[in-house]
Amino acid sequence: MQRTPPLGSELATSIDPRNNELLAALPETEWHRWQQQLEPVAMPLGQVLYEPGAALSHVYFPTSAIVSLLYVMENGASAEIAVVGNEGIVGISLFMGGESTPGRAVVQSAGQGFRLRAQVVKDEFNRAGAVLHLLLRYIQALITQMAQTAVCNRHHTLDQQLCRWLLLSLDRLQSDELLMTQELIANMLGVRREGVTEAAARLQQGGLIRYSRGHIRVLDRAGLEKRTCECYAVVKKEYDRLLPRTTAV
Amino acid sequence: MQRTPPLGSELATSIDPRNNELLAALPETEWHRWQQQLEPVAMPLGQVLYEPGAALSHVYFPTSAIVSLLYVMENGASAEIAVVGNEGIVGISLFMGGESTPGRAVVQSAGQGFRLRAQVVKDEFNRAGAVLHLLLRYIQALITQMAQTAVCNRHHTLDQQLCRWLLLSLDRLQSDELLMTQELIANMLGVRREGVTEAAARLQQGGLIRYSRGHIRVLDRAGLEKRTCECYAVVKKEYDRLLPRTTAV
C-alpha cells in the first residue's frame, strides 16, 4: 500500500495560486492586483479558519486542502453544510457584509492554500468589476450545495450520503486516497461513528473502496456514483454550470 | 371561531411596498428609481414563482405573502430550504449571475407582494451602490437560514421542527393564525402527513396551538419557543443582526 502521495506533483499544485480555480478565473488586471497580496499558507488537518461569530481577518483560497463548513450545536452535535476545495473560497461572510457567520470552518483534508487580507477582498469587491460577479456565481453554487445538503439530510440513507461525501472530497483532491478517519467522517455527516463503520464496510465489501486506519482509497468511482443519491450530480452540475473551468486540469 | 382576518389592516399592509423591509430599507435615491417600476401582484396559495432551471423574469418582494424555497427530488419527495416573507426577496439567483436555480419557489401563505423586472434589478445591482450591499446582507441571512435548516433536518425531532416552522411563519405574518393544512406543512418539512398530525396534536394538547381543517391559531408563542430547537433563535438573531429594522413595525 503506497500511501505516500506523489510528492513532486503535490508541491506543484500547492505552489501555484492558480491551482485554485477562482484565482485562475481572474482576469489579468485583477490577477496582477492580487498577485503580490496572496500569502501562501499551510492548512493542516483540523485547523480552524473561523469560529462562530468571529470577525474574519482573511479569506482563504485552498489549492490542495479541503475545508468543511460546519455548524456545531449547543449539545456538541455537528453537521457539515458544505465543503470547499480548490474550486472555491472560504470566508464569504467577509464580503457579504456580515463579517461573521454562526458556523465554523475546519480543514478537513490537509494541504496548501493562499490567503488574502480582509480589506483587499472588500476593496476589490467594491470595485464591482469582474471579481464581484465571479464571486457571486461561486456563492450561488455554494448555496446550491448547502440546499442539497439539507435535502439529503432529510431524505437519504447514510450509505448514499457517505458516497456523496466521498465523491465531493474526491473531486477536490488530486489523488484517489483520502486521509480521513471514520470518526471524522461521522462528525462531518453528523452521524454516529458506528454508522460510518458499517456503511464503509458495505462499500468495501462491494469493492468500491479499501480502507485502513484513516486511509481510504477509492477503487471504483463509477460504483460510488451509482450508489449515491441524486444530490451529488445536482451539485456538481450546478458548479460546472456556474463556474466553467478556465484552465485545463 | 372568527376566521376572517381584519380586512382593513391587511389591505393596508399590502398596498404599501414599503411593508417589505428590503424595500423599506432602500435609500431615498434608489427608492425613487424603483418606485415607478414596482408592480403589485397577488400571490395566491400554491403559486409557483419559479421552477428548477427556469430563467427568472422578475424578482418578488412579498409584503403579506410567505414564499417557500424548496427542492423537489426525482421521486417526488421535497424539503423546504428556506422561507421568505416581507423581510426578503424571492429570486436571488437572478442577480447572483446564475439566472436560475435547481430549486423551486412556491407561495406558502397567500398574500400580496410586488415584483420588479429582471433587468431593473440587475442594472441596480451593477451600480454597486447601497442596494448591492443591502441585498448581499440579505443573502447572507438567507444562507444562515438554509444552513440551519440542514442541521435541523439532521438532528432535531419533528416536534421541534414543527415549532420552528410555525415560529418562522408567525414572524412573517401579521396575525396569529396560519391558513395551512397539515398536508402542506408535511410537504414543507419533508415528512409524512401523519407525523405532522401527531406532532400538532401534542402541541394542541399542550395548549400551544389550536387547529382545525387548515386553520392553525397560535395560542402560546412563548411555549413554542420553549419547545423548539435552538435553530429558530440562531436564524432570527442573524436576521436581526444583518437586517435591522428601518421602520417601526
Place this chain on the structure above:
DNA sequence: GCTAATATGTGCGCTATGTAACATAGCAGC
C-alpha cells in the same frame, strides 16, 4: 339535508439510526 371532497385521526409493522458497552487490531514509541 344529502353527498362528495377534504382534512384529520389511528394502528401496525418495518427499518434506519441512535445509545451504550465492549472487543479487537494495527501502529508508535520506548
Place this chain on the structure above:
DNA sequence: GCTGCTATGTTACATAGCGCACATATTAGC
C-alpha cells in the same frame, strides 16, 4: 517485544419516523 493509543468492529436494545390501510370528522356544493 511490550505498552498504550487510536481506529475499527460487533452486539443488544430503544425509538423516531416511514409506509400503508383505513376510520372519522368537518366543510362545500348541490
